Amino acid sequence: CIENLNTKGMLRNRKLAKSISDVSWSAFVSKLEYKATWYGKTIMKVSRWFPSSQICSDCGHQDCKKSLAFREWTCPICHQHHDRDLNA
Numbered sequence: 001c002i003e004n005l006n007t008k009g010m011l012r013n014r015k016l017a018k019s020i021s022d023v024s025w026s027a028f029v030s031k032l033e034y035k036a037t038w039y040g041k042t043i044m045k046v047s048r049w050f051p052s053s054q055i056c057s058d059c060g061h062q063d064c065k066k067s068l069a070f071r072e073w074t075c076p077i078c079h080q081h082h083d084r085d086l087n088a
Contacts, residue, residue, distance in 0.1 A: 001043075001044045001045075001046050002032070002043060002044070002045055002046065003046050003048055004045045004046060004047055004048055005025060005048065006048060007020065007025050007026075029043075051065070052087075053066075053084045053085070053087055053088035054066055055087075056075040056078060056082065056087070057080075057087050058080045059075060059077050059078040061077040061078070063075070063076065066084075071083065071084050071085075072084065
């Protein structure tokens with residue numbers, strides 16, 4: 001799974017624009033899709049608004065919206081403790 005990034009919006013950031021344009025996101029995604037097809041795999045593009053870090057990866061429960069300050073959380077249903085980045 002890869003996130004469907006808004007690269008045009010990211011290029012508006014003056015501090016990061018050169019670095020982002022040098023990386024060539026679209027070329028990387030094309031090569032990744034080619035290799036995935038070659039090995040019989042699929043690439044899923046996930047919307048940048050999908051709340052993957054807020055959905056429990058064990059039971060699928062979606063808790064309330066959390067601010068970025070919450071780096072770890074515990075699911076109220078299955079009591080599994082999650083790191084926000086690893087869970088996403």
